[in-house]
Amino acid sequence: MPLRLHDTRRRDKVAFTTMQPGKVSMYVCGVTVYDRCHLGHARCYLAFDLIHRWLEFSGFDVHYVQNFTDIDDKIINRANEIGGDWRALVEENIATYYEDMDALNILRADDYPRCTDYVDDMIRITQDLIDKGNAYQADDGVYFDIESAPEKYGALTGQSIEAVRSGAGGRVEGTGSTKKDHKDFALWKAAKPGEPTWESPWGPGRPGWHIECTAMSMDYFGAQFDIHGGGHDLRFPHHEAEIFQGECHTGCSPVVHHWLHNGFVNIDGEKMSKSLGNFWTISEILKSVDAMVLRFALINAHYRSPIDMNESLLKDAERNYNRVLECYVNSLKSMTSNSPISLPNPDITSKQPLSKSLGMLEKMGEGFAKAMDDDFNSREAVAKVLGAVREMSKTLSSGLDEIDKDAFAHYSVDWLEETAGLVLGILPTREFALLEPEEDPRKEQISSEVEELLILRTEARDSKDWDKADKIRDQLTQLGVVIVDSADGPTWDLI
RNA sequence: GCACGGAUGUCAGAGCGGCUAUGAGCGGGAUUGCAAAUCCUGAGACCUGAGUUCAAAUCUCAGUCCGUGCUCCA
Structure with missing residues (x-):
């Protein structure tokens, strides 16, 4: 089944086409490196990681470029606040970006260009836009002239020029700029005292934010490319500005063939923001939540829908993730040979249980691919994995004989490694999965005490002294220990 | 105000012309002294109104309500 995806510009699910057969050029707006990454960044890059993985899995050769915005008002301000050098701030946050994304098992992009390496390109494009009559110089920099290409206004958000003029209300006055219209956006910002600057035909200054992505994407892909992604909030003005710049500069329309935008993360029903104090950085969350559980939680939603992050969502994710992991480990352990016998034909209508079971799995595998082909519906795909x-x-556990069980386990392992592993990226390596969990050192400390109490409890239970048994259980709970009774006697773990 | 998106069981949330998922919660059962954990199983929903159709949660129109954007933001 062919891949379909939702294009923001066309406002519809469309068949995915590439400029070159079998090859995909994909550019995703990266982070402005003025601070550590937060949950919203995790969501965004996870969404495009899944898209990246599915395209590769489907046989495309993907060239994935993601930038770092390493010069910007926020970077300068932050560096001034902490009294440090802006370059050091940039390096530090790029390093932690990789740490956070690696922890979430996000595959690396092929290239991570930095804006400051492309200033010459930005100057060249800006000059070209001036020459073509799409931009003009003002007192405080160079601006794109919206009136030179009004038909491109609202390409992604559907807003008319008039609506924005009235909607912007009182915010447009008093900026002190000599730009002609408040909608015009900066291509080049004239130097202010104490700021890093580059030389340009318009005097010292630095590039505007929007021109960066245009310069970098074109450097890698030329005048047109297949996919441009980013957060929902970037549609306006950032991506619309890119359309103005790119299309006026190249004369190509469209420059970007598919615009993809991911939904936002809310916390307990509220928008995540620093002022509300519900701003979660990735490194903070990972102190209390397993990285794969967080990954599971975030891909267990369609990439375009908003996610409401809360305790119960994480609890759900943990439970379901452990279910998948446990099944994977059990399957691995049930593989007893290297050369399994061939299994019966999968047939969902068969009376033979093994054949029927394989038929079900085959159907769920098809469902998984269908879900991913339908605008990367990872939630549906996860549901198929859980069903499988x-x-x-x-x-x-149905009492297969040794030989059938071995063969079925091989099949299951392959099934899971392909879907949950390669595509969803939530499986550990085989070696890691089979590793016995490391003992918590705290467990060691109380071990003998707990064992003693368990013996007393077992004795009490044997003599049906339930009062005493329950008191001992309360005592163990106080120690932070949870008991699991099974047919083979009780086992325990830390809560 | 304009734009974009949404309304599905108790909750989260897929499906988007004929059959409805997945998970939590709840009911019943197995194991168990009880609880926990695990497994099996059951009940339960498609915002309102009109239209198209043999058939509508799904398509069309109207309405109501909700979210987001229009400002640096993933």
Whole structure:
């Protein structure tokens, strides 16, 4: 089934086409490196990681470029606040960006260009826009002239020029700029005292934000490319500005063939923002939440829908993720040979349980691919994995003979490694999965005490002294220990 | 105000012309002294009104309500 995806510009799900057969050029707006990454960044780059993975899995050769915005008002301000050098701030935040994204098992892009390496290109494009009559010089920099290409206004957000004029209300006055219209955006900002600057035909200054992505994407891909992605908030003005710049500069329309935008993360029903105090950085969350559980939670939603992050969502994710992991580990352990016998034909209508089970799994595998092909519906894909996990667990514990079980386990492992592993990126390596969990040192400390109490409890239970048994259990709870009773006697773990 | 998106069981949330998912919660069952954990199983929903159709949660029109953007923001 062919891949379809939702294009923001065309406002519809469209068939995915590439300029070159089998090759995809994909540019995603990266972070402005003035601070550590937060949950919203995780969501965004996870969304495009999944898209990246699915395209590769579908056989495309993807050239994935993601930039770092390493010069910007916020960077300068932050550096001034902390009294440090802006370059050091940039380096530090790029390093932690990689740390955070690696932790979430986000595959690296092919290239991570930095804006400051492309200033010459930006100057060249700006000059060209001036020459073509799409830009003009004002007192405080060079601006793009919206009136020179009014038909491009609202390409992504559907807003008319008039609406924005009235909607902008009182915010437009008193900026002290000599730009002609408040909608005109800066291509080049004239130097202010104490700021890093570059030489240009318009005097010392630095590039505007929007021109950066245009310069970098064109350097890698030329005048046109397949996919441009970013957060929902970037549609306006950032991406519309890119359309103005790119299309006026190259004369190509469209420059970008598919615009993809991911939805936002809310916290407990509220927008995540610093002023509300619900701003979660990735490194903070990962202190209390397993990285793969967070990944699971974030891909268990369609990339375009907003996510409401809260305790129960994470709890749900943990539970479901552990279910998948446990099934994977059990399947790995059930593989007893290197050369499994061939399995019966998958047939969902068969009376033979193994054949029927394989038929179910085959169907769920098809459902998984169909879901991903339908605008990267990872939530539906996750549902298929969970359905398959249920089926696998059931079949593995259904009393198959050794040989069938081995073969079925091989099938299950392959199934999971392809879907949950390669595409969703939530499986650990085989070696890691089979590793016995490391003992918590705190467990060691109380171990003998707990074991003693458990013996007393077992004795009490044997003599049906439930009062005493329950008191001991309360005592253990106080120690922070949870008991799991099974047919083979009680086991325990830290809460 | 304008623009974009949404309204599905108790909740989260897929499906988007005929069959409805997934998970939590709740009911029943197995194991169990009880609880926890695990497994099996059951009930339960498609905002309102009109239209198209043999057939509508799904398409069309109207309405109501909600979210987001229009300002640096993933």
